[in-house]
Amino acid sequence: MKILVALKQVPDTESKIKVAADGKSLDPADVKWITSPYDEYALEEAIRIKETKGAEVTALSVGGDSAKDVLKNALALGADTAVLLKGDGQGDAFAVAQMIAAYAKDKGFDLILCGNKGLGGDNAAMGPMLAELMGVAQANVIVKLELGEGTFKAEREIEGGSEIVEGALPAVITAQKGLNEPRYASLKGIMAAKKKTIEELEAAPVTAGAQVSALALPPERPAGRKLEGDAAAQAQALIQALKDEAKVF
Amino acid sequence: MILVFCELKDGQIRKPSAEALSEGRRLADATGKKLGALFAGASCAGSAEAAKYGADVILTAEAGSLASYSSDAFAAVLADAVKAKGATVLLAAATAVGKDVAPRAAARLGAGYASDVTGLSMVDGKLQAVRPVYAGKAFATTSFASAVQVATTRPNVFPAAEKAGAGAAETLSTPAGDFKSVVKEILAKASGKVDLSEANVIVSGGRGMKDGANFKILEELADAIGGVVGASRAAVDAGWGLPHSMQVGQTGKVVSPTLYIACGISGAIQHIAGMSGSKFIVAINKDPEAPIFKLADYGIVGDLFEVVPELTKAAKAMGIGSN
Incomplete structure (x- = not known):
């Protein structure tokens, strides 16, 4: 079985977001870069399949040189090979999906795994777009995955519960928190990864879909007020204020 | 035409779909276009309700093969409808189904896609979207390079305004079957309460709750004021047995209720990112310096x-019921 895992490098969740001088992109100063957490679940799932059923795992990332960190980490965790598609999707999920589809088209992957969304861009779109471009099945926001002979059965998170999706391989499966508990890289893995090379390819030219034309910080919230008194008085004052001032009730 | 994919539940249009439909009406009015409401399933009974939200045309793709949701089949229905009607804008609500089908339909149409948008406008005849990025730490204005433009609207943001439309019924052809994937079973949670992403009132607990069992007092308050219970990442990761589906924050659900009550939540950046879009925020915390108070x-x-049991008591005494 051949598995492709698409990984995205994103700003850490604790990063303070600042807008760059161009008014439409993120100011990269002081930003710590990590592998998107949802992609880590995708990678862990691929490695577990490799361990239990046997598989060849290719880790892929679209980006510049800095994305190699994500791939080195993937190799240390157990990916067999790593590919950097050199290109800039500029936050356009359709562009990135086309780049990955162009690479993956003739490689015979049985399974393509990625996060259900890239942290930050929050599009939650690359996976389904890739599935459509490849003409294969999809299952998104997955918390459980079972593979059969040329088939899959996945549990997907929906409003107020979950649902079971069944389909045929090849498929694009996007991971949700809860799918597994990602491991840490072992020293042995890190050492072994140092011997592996990352294949670097120019990303295929793409048709743009949607692009960010401006990035702005949300307006500051007006200062609130603290409610005084003992617990009963505070509670009374709050419910009253929510009813009369905020008109929530 | 502006086309809006709508979901039905128990023969009624789901609220997030009604919101998307209303926004579609507004965009159609701004550009002198027609508004089409699109339904798909084994039965589209209840679709006539779309006229109430201003649909000029109600398109239904009805077939036994569409009884269960299938990503590829529904994406094909949406894309075919866009092509058949020459629509330039396709909207859906950013629900579990909407977020699954809309990007796939967009790719099928060679179109750009903006997800979970909180603002839409027409600029020079093309859609422009404003959407939260970095889980609401910033807002991105998104414009489209493609002729067809696809977007999903975040629930609870756009008002579902009633405005009568002609609602002329039209049926669409449907795919034959043999789909790549299909939903076999729905495992609903017992509570039957609305999902956090659609809730109007959320009572959330953090590390200060000390134990999962203590969330009972939040449940009681939520029941008294018609809300649902959420949790911070610290609480979900604490091993108290709280499911991830309860998590509000950058790596959980991003919510925008009318009222968000944060109990024992300090206000880490990653949590604030998930709830700062709430209309009113209440913070209850022992620590007067907790960053949540700034919000x-x-x-x-x-x-x-x-405080929480007193709130429950006060709400009941003042006759605040489910809203």
């Missing part, structure tokens, strides 16, 4: 184990 419209410095 709160109303702050209570105190012991949540005393």
Whole structure:
């Protein structure tokens, strides 16, 4: 079985977001870069399949040189090979999906795994777009995955519960928190990864879909007020204020 | 034409779909276009309700093969409808189904896609979207390079305004079957309460709750004021047995209720990112320096184990019921 895992490098969740001088992109100063957490679940799932059923795992990332960190980490965790598609999707999920589809088209992957969304861009779109471009099945926001002979059965998170999706391989499966508990890289893995090379390819030219034309910080919230008194008085004052001032009730 | 994919539940249009439809009406009015409401399933009974939200045309793709949701089949229905009607804008609500089908339909149409948008406008005849990125730490204005433009609307943001439309019924051809994937079973949670992403009132607990069992007092308050219970990442990761589906924050659900009550939540950046879109925020915390107070419209410095039951009592005494 051949598995492709698409990984995205994103700003850490604790990063303070600042807008760059161009008014439409993120100011990269002081930003710590990590592998998107949802992609880590995708990678862990691929490695577990490799361990239990046997598989060849290719880790892929679209980006510049800095994305190699994500791939080195993937190799240390157990990916067999790593590919950097050199290109800039500029936050356009359709562009990135086309780049990955162009690479993956003739490689015979049985399974393509990625996060259900890239942290930050929050599009939650690359996976389904890739599935459509490849003409294969999809299952998104997955918390459980079972593979059969040329088939899959996945549990997907929906409003107020979950649902079971069944389909045929090849498929694009996007991971949700809860799918597994990602491991840490072992020293042995890190050492072994140092011997592996990352294949670097120019990303295929793409048709743009949607692009960010401006990035702005949300307006500051007006200062609130603290409610005084003992617990009963505070509670009374709050419910009253929510009813009369905020008109929530 | 502006086309809006709508979901039905128990023969009624789901609220997030009604919101998307209303926004579609507004965009159609701004550009002199027609509004089409699109339904798909084994039965589209109830679709006539779309006229109430201003649909000029109600398109239904009805077939036994569409009884269960299938990503590829529904994406094909949406894309075919866009092509058949020559629509330039396709909207859906950013629900579990909407977020699954809309990007796939967009790719099928060679179109750009903006997800979970909180603002839409037509600029020079093309859609422009404003959407939260970095889980609401910033907002991105998104414009489209493609002729067809696809977007999903975040629930609870756009008002579902009633405005009568002609609602002329039209049926669409349907795919034959043999789909790549299909939903076999729905495992619903027992509570039957609305999902956090659609809730109007959320009562959320953090590390200060000390134990999962203590969330009972939040449940009681939520029941008294018609809300649902959420949790911070710290609480979900604490091993208290709280499911991830309860998590509000950058790596959980991003919510925008009318009222968000944060109990024992300090206000880590990653949590704030998930709830700062709430209309009113209440913070209850022992620590007067907790960052959550900077965000709160109303702050209570105190012991949540005393304050929360008092809130429940006060709400009941004032006759605040489910809204």
